[in-house]
Amino acid sequence: MVNSNPPVNTLPPDQISPKAVIMRVIQIKNAVLRNWKLIIIFMVIGGIGGFILDYFTKKKTIYTAVLTFNLGGGSSGSSSFGELGALAGAFGLAGGAPDANIFTGDNFLVYSRSRPVIEKTLLKEVTVNGKKNLLVNYYIEKGGIREDEWEDDDTLRNIRFTKKPIAKFTLLENIAMGQIFERIKGETTLYQPDRKSSFIELRVGMEQEFLAKVFAENLLTTIEEDYKVKQTKKTREMYDVLSHRADSLARLLNRTESNLARYIDQNQQMVVAEGQIQQTRLSRNSTFLQSQYLGALQQVDNLRLSLIKEAPLFTVIEPVSLPLVKDVTDPRGTEAGIILGLILGVVVIFFRETFRSIMNEA
Template sequence: METIDSRNTGKNQLPPDQISPKEVVNRVVLFKNQLLRSWKLVAACIVVCAIIGFFVDLNLDKRPTYTAWITFNLGGGSASGGMGDLGGLASMFGLSAGAPDANIFTGENFLYYVVSRPIITRSLLKEVDTTSTSLLKPIANSKHKDLMINYYIWHSGIRDDEWEENDTLRNFRFVPGKNPKDFTRLETQALDDVFNRIKGETSIAQLDRKSSFLTLKTGLHFERLAAIWVNVLLETVQEDYTEKQNKKTDEMLKLMEYRRDSLATVLSGNDARLARYMDQNQQIVVAEGQLQQSKLTRNSTFLQQLYYAAVQSVDNLKLSLIKEAPLFTIVEPVALPLYKESHEPYAMQAGLVLGLMLGIIIVFLKQTYQSIMQS
């Protein structure tokens, strides 16, 4: 009998690396009993995590965020021919070989340039129409003009966030037409605060690796402010880009215009002297008088040639300005209404779930520790 019992016992035993269903059920029952005995611990974890989530919800910014974006393409304006265009395109895709391109208008340089401090500052100090429903209405025809930075301060929420305890900044307004170099300490501080905030709310990125389209995007708490800001920023980029690209040609144009006007003045004076001389000496016989008349005539002809050449040079430089000007093509303009993202409070609900999970984990670890100590 002992031999038979020992055989049956050996058959019922499982290998060490396997667990029988009966043992699994026993462990689940033990864990359930342990969980019921430790319900106060689980409840405490749930309450603590729920309280933390409640305070997180109190500090959560519940204002909706309106996202405005504008997709555009930058082309033209290359004075170096087709290879310059191909080189800029390859640099945009990161395919250029050798040292990085020093041109600020290609590749990653352009992306940094768009959100740089000079561009954003220039955009903030531009006048905008604050009442028109049309985003493309010329500011010159508007009776309700204000600086972009004043419009941003009033509608962005910075007065209630960063400047909540500073009454001086809350009631501060910038004066149109003032040079940033002449700003007071208070104006500089206000500009710095606005710049640091709006730069974090603005981004530019390549739409796709296989295209040259760029997307300028911003997310603000006021719908019209977001739509106006991306338009004003892109307009400023286009103006500054054109000025820098055409800087040398512009300087040459100013020089040639000054030369043309100077030649016109000298030519007019020489022609006037020649006319007076001819009127006073109609029956000229003396060789010295004929020599003076020939000299004035020769000067007039020479000055005319120089003047015509200067006029032609001015016309050519004006055509070059048009040819070299970059072409900003808006592929996808800003369209109202903008995409609205609501920020609903959910931290308390998440805290309840996390508290329950944390309590179960603590009970499980406690039961495991007790079973190890008993064995």
């Protein structure tokens, strides 16, 4: 007997048929059309709330200082790029495995925005309106941190830094410096505009025009000074040791030559062999010390030239120029409120339709 009933096409439980998807879309569309007034109400309420928030929110004007520079001219003694290899590696130009040197690859970009570098920059003196002031105090006055992060903290609002080592900071000064660093880190960017070139672009965006310019310029100066100290550390240590050795040899040579001259003056008619031997010994010591001293001076001169050779050269390609680019940040509360109202309206409709479906089935 042949079965006359047509076969029923059933889908596996882990698959959804196109028909089911289309039916679900139609149901959602119908639910939205039935409750469109509710969605509009929520969007209007959200928009009004966002508008009120925008009204009481202060608009911020951000001035962006842009400084482009190139780093080159130093020599570390080994690299596929010769004398410029180590410095070129700071911009990702050297191939091979990542280098542990803090001045190589992206390490340089991270190092330039590290807390020690930022702190050294903030503790520099700047001249504003003919008066000298620490950059950190100028930032507290004009950078906006008093009005934002420290609005409700009178202790931090009235803090003022003095010129002293960071190791001698009080707990309050460390807390304030930490919060200033976190804010400045978000205001400062350092990157390569083109990976094929060695140019680096420094961008600083702050609420006061002159502050942004001064901070960008002093940050580059600090990076250059700190880079130079760290990059030539070993050579400077050798230079100090050899300079001390040359000074010691000079003192010893002067003393030996004085003893020889005095001995000759006292024994001009000397005929005794023992006296002649003593004079010969002093002459030999003086000649030996003289050769050692001249060799030490030559080594010191070579190391002095090495310090100049190893020191990096920061060349400013495009300095910061006034007036700076100005960007007014408008509050986005109204748009955010409308979007939030739309989302809440959809959620309310979903629960409302679900509850209605449950009640109909009951």
